[in-house]
Amino acid sequence: MxxxxxxxxxxxxxxxxxxxxxxxxxxxxxxxxxxxxxxxxxxxxxxxxxxxxxxxxxxxxxxxxxxxxxxxxxxxxxxTDISAADGADHYAIRAALEPAALRLSLPHLTAADFERAEGLLAEMDAEPDQSRLGELNRRFHLTLYARAGRPRLLALVEQHLAAADRYLRFHFAALGRDRMAQDEHAAILAAARAGDADEATRVLRTHIETAARDLERFFASRTD
Amino acid sequence: MxxxxxxxxxxxxxxxxxxxxxxxxxxxxxxxxxxxxxxxxxxxxxxxxxxxxxxxxxxxxxxxxxxxxxxxxxxxxxxTDISAADGADHYAIRAALEPAALRLSLPHLTAADFERAEGLLAEMDAEPDQSRLGELNRRFHLTLYARAGRPRLLALVEQHLAAADRYLRFHFAALGRDRMAQDEHAAILAAARAGDADEATRVLRTHIETAARDLERFFASRTD
DNA sequence: TGATTGTCGATTGGATCCAATTTTATTAAG
DNA sequence: CTTAATAAAATTGGATCCAATCGACAATCA
CATH class of the missing domain: 1.10.10.10 (Winged helix-like DNA-binding domain superfamily/Winged helix DNA-binding domain)
Known part of the structure; x- marks a missing residue:
């Protein structure tokens, strides 16, 4: 230990x-x-x-x-053990909570918030240390939700974002960092910037569900 | 005490x-x-x-x-103090989580599950004791979500359903038991029974959001 | 031989005691 | 009379000690 x-x-x-x-x-x-x-x-x-x-x-x-x-x-x-089922559980929660948080937050996001989110994406592109990517990813997401004005909802989102970090290493092992969905992040940010709540939440939900499917596939291939 | x-x-x-x-x-x-x-x-x-x-x-x-x-x-x-903001927070979480749980659970619900849910609605109609209504309401909702196969998601839903009980008494104070949304419950059950996931989740979300608005109005009128 | 029971060691659950901090009461100064 | 400083009381945080429970291994009996 x-x-x-x-x-x-x-x-x-x-x-x-x-x-x-x-x-x-x-x-x-x-x-x-x-x-x-x-x-x-x-x-x-x-x-x-x-x-x-x-x-x-x-x-x-x-x-x-x-x-x-x-x-x-x-x-x-x-x-607590990590497993395919537990991962799916966490991602199901994220897929439910985060679009709701984004929808509440989006109307109150400022230009400075978008700048910060874009900066975090740039940092992620430049960051060589894998262990810090989880935190950057978390901060990017939380920046977009921060104006939701629902402390409990945000605390839950933060908790499950952090829990999802435990599974992030599997994404790396399976797919490498290229597949870290930076394009999806950019699409979410773009839609949010345009004030298109429907599109932003749709892309975000897809983003999370895609990650869940990747994870499921990785676990399935691992048990062979 | x-x-x-x-x-x-x-x-x-x-x-x-x-x-x-x-x-x-x-x-x-x-x-x-x-x-x-x-x-x-x-x-x-x-x-x-x-x-x-x-x-x-x-x-x-x-x-x-x-x-x-x-x-x-x-x-x-x-x-923890209850307040309009805190209540809105809880209901926002419920509105995000419960439709997701229902959608996952619905395809696996059995005839026996629907029977049980209907029985709980009947019990609610007949129950004179206000303090037991919260539990019956909780069990009705949880029965519909039980087959989601996501233990963490269900635990979260259960936790926030219970937390919402703290606000249930305000619904009674403001609206009386007639407004306890039994018709909405019946509509959710009917759509679920018909296997219409979109309609069931839509009605469920409306059901929760309506309750949230009622609560908000009650708090607003109270501060006068 | 196999199952059951009993004992011992390890580990956690709970109680009591002491230290640190906050709050309240008191006193003194303005 | 109000306010600031201070001392005393109340309350929580942490440490140590004892009791209860679980697991493993051995001994006994069918």
Whole structure:
């Protein structure tokens, strides 16, 4: 288990030990540093974080509610496994939520927002580090939804965008970065800029559903 | 604070004290027994539940992740306030998720499922107790989505359906039970039975959006 | 030989205790 | 009388300790 790097920096950035542990663990799970199925022993984690078992326990509880770990009474916590079915589940949620968020947000997007989104696309084209692409992709999407004025909806979208990051590496493995759908991103941005909500949400939904199908195909070919 | 009745029965139904506390608190919040804004003192709750403060803390953490309580460091937990904005947020999420769930579920619904849904509508017509209507309404909706085969999506839908229950009482206060949209429910069921996914999801979305507008109007008239 | 039961080790769940922080009450100054 | 500073009380965050439960392995019996 290689959490030491993540732990080393940024300890005092957090108000409470629980928040600290929770943030680092979530990061580790979403980036794949802690793969699905990894058992999370409380004492071991507590030693790594140099805290007692209690903040670890509370952090694990919160991660459980976010569906990032599975909790079994007296058995312990395990990093939620990724699977074809789970991936399809996440993408189905994204396909439902994100077009709705975009539709609400679009009328209130400013020129500066579009500039920022376009900048993020350019960054993605130039970014060599695969692990940072997920965050850029997330920020691009969230920029377009940011003006929806629905905090809960946005929190849900952000959560499932982050969860989808766990599957992003499979897209790379299967298709390479060329297929990272930059053209689709550009099409979404263009339609949004033109104020065409129907077209923008349609392209966005297709974008997400295409990614879901790619993922499904990858898993299907892998089980052979 | 009147939790004693809820606490008294059904203590040994749960495997752990944390699960027990969490279930009762969620029930109390969703039914309105604990109104929005209520501060949740750990020691006080621990005494009520006859446990120590620790299971209370873990339960509160989980409820925080479910957006039912707000947590502030060193300040404590407070039952999340209901408001026009928050209600609109929940209904926006429902309007996005539920049609998607219905569309996935519809092709796999059986005759028995439709029977069950119809039975629930009949029960709603006959039910005099307002507090049980929320659960019946929830079960009607969930019956239609149950075959979606997407556990996470269904869990999200269930969570936000339950959250919407907190606003159901306002519908009663404003419109009375006649306006409880039984005709809309019947229309959704009829379209689903006919296998018309487009019509069923359209009516469902309208159903949710109408409820959202009613709620908004009620809040608007209330602030005068 | 195979199934069942019992014991031991490991791990989590829960309780109590202490520390840190916030809030409230109090006092002093303007 | 209001306000600022400060001290005391209340409340939460974290650590340590004990109890309960689960898993594995061994011993026993059919």
């Amino acid at each position: 290689d959490l030491t790097e993540l732990i080393a920096r940024g300890r005092p950035r957090f108000r409470t030990a629980t928040a600290f542990v929770e943030a680092i663990l979530r990061e580790a799970i979403l980036t794949g540093a802690l793969p699905g199925g990894t058992p999370l022993r409380q004492e071991e984690l507590a030693a790594s974080f140099a805290v007692s078992r209690m903040p670890v326990r509370e952090a694990l509880r919160q991660l459980e509610a976010q569906a990032l770990v599975d909790f079994a009474p007296h058995k312990g916590a395990v990093v | 009147d939790l004693t009745e809820l606490i008294a029965r059904g203590r040994p139904r749960f495997r752990t004290a944390t699960a027990f506390v969490e279930a009762i608190l969620r029930e109390a919040i969703l039914t309105g027994a604990l109104p929005g804004g209520t501060p949740l003192r750990q020691e006080e709750l621990a005494a009520s539940f006859a446990v120590s403060r620790m299971p209370v803390r873990e339960a509160l953490r989980q409820l925080e992740a479910q957006a039912l309580v707000d947590f502030a460091p060193h300040k404590g937990a407070v039952v």
